[in-house]
Amino acid sequence: MSILERFSYSGLESYKKCPAQFKFRYIDKIRKPDEGIEAFTGKRVHEALEFLYSEVQSGRLPFIDGILDHYEDIWKRKWHDRIAIAKRGERKEDYFHLGEDCIARFYRKNQPFAERVEGIELEMDFMLDGDESYRMKGIMDRLDHDGNGNYEIHDYKTGKRALSQNQADKDGQLALYQIALEQQREDVQDVSLVWHFVRYGIVVKSKRTKEQLQQLTGSMKKRINEIRLHEKQGSTFPAKESILCNWCYYWEECPQKQGSNPFIPNYQ
Numbered sequence: 001m002s003i004l005e006r007f008s009y010s011g012l013e014s015y016k017k018c019p020a021q022f023k024f025r026y027i028d029k030i031r032k033p034d035e036g037i038e039a040f041t042g043k044r045v046h047e048a049l050e051f052l053y054s055e056v057q058s059g060r061l062p063f064i065d066g067i068l069d070h071y072e073d074i075w076k077r078k079w080h081d082r083i084a085i086a087k088r089g090e091r092k093e094d095y096f097h098l099g100e101d102c103i104a105r106f107y108r109k110n111q112p113f114a115e116r117v118e119g120i121e122l123e124m125d126f127m128l129d130g131d132e133s134y135r136m137k138g139i140m141d142r143l144d145h146d147g148n149g150n151y152e153i154h155d156y157k158t159g160k161r162a163l164s165q166n167q168a169d170k171d172g173q174l175a176l177y178q179i180a181l182e183q184q185r186e187d188v189q190d191v192s193l194v195w196h197f198v199r200y201g202i203v204v205k206s207k208r209t210k211e212q213l214q215q216l217t218g219s220m221k222k223r224i225n226e227i228r229l230h231e232k233q234g235s236t237f238p239a240k241e242s243i244l245c246n247w248c249y250y251w252e253e254c255p256q257k258q259g260s261n262p263f264i265p266n267y268q
């Protein structure tokens, strides 16, 4: 059995982009205290929206001020001294306000939050093809269900780039959650995949056919097999340089780099 027993979509994507980075993070389990401010902001916005829907689920409709106060509170509480701003000229406050804007826009667009929300921040533990040796994990931002087997899997994105319809139709992450959902519930009739690009208030929806889900399962299994083969043979996980190196915290470990990442010097 591989030392990696459960895979995630983001882990498998990171293997595709740079096998060396994948190895440092997921096999060697080298944890860095550093965090990019984009990721930090994204997590706080997710938590604020989670709070919003947990209030709605408890029968309360919070005012926007209450959500923003919660956001400010968790931002301050979770702030630490290894958060990097890679882009020169940008400040901590800019990102804090960006998060506020995302939440306020989402609130305006979605109130009074009448969707039938079944779960928020749902942890998924599932198998590809029902095979125990291909276990996956993931967290669904939100799951809606109309009570008649029609589900919607929602995902919030705070990043700069919104997916085009074509990209959403090919994206694997929410499709994997659909596989998990269909494995865990018997009443699934129809599943929509819904992305909220909260920076712009853009919503993109997509659906998958059975064949597409099978194809995705096949490609994920293939990647897992490749990783296991590398591990078994003790072969190197190649370092693939790209623009993503600018956001990588493994320069000290990376055979292609020297010293620490100069793009992440700006601790606040």
Ligand code: SF4
Residues within 6 Å of the ligand: 018, 020, 021, 239, 240, 241, 242, 244, 245, 248, 249, 250, 251, 254, 255, 256, 257
């Ligand atoms: S610095 Fe670049 S090549 Fe090296 S591990 Fe990170 S992403 Fe890969």
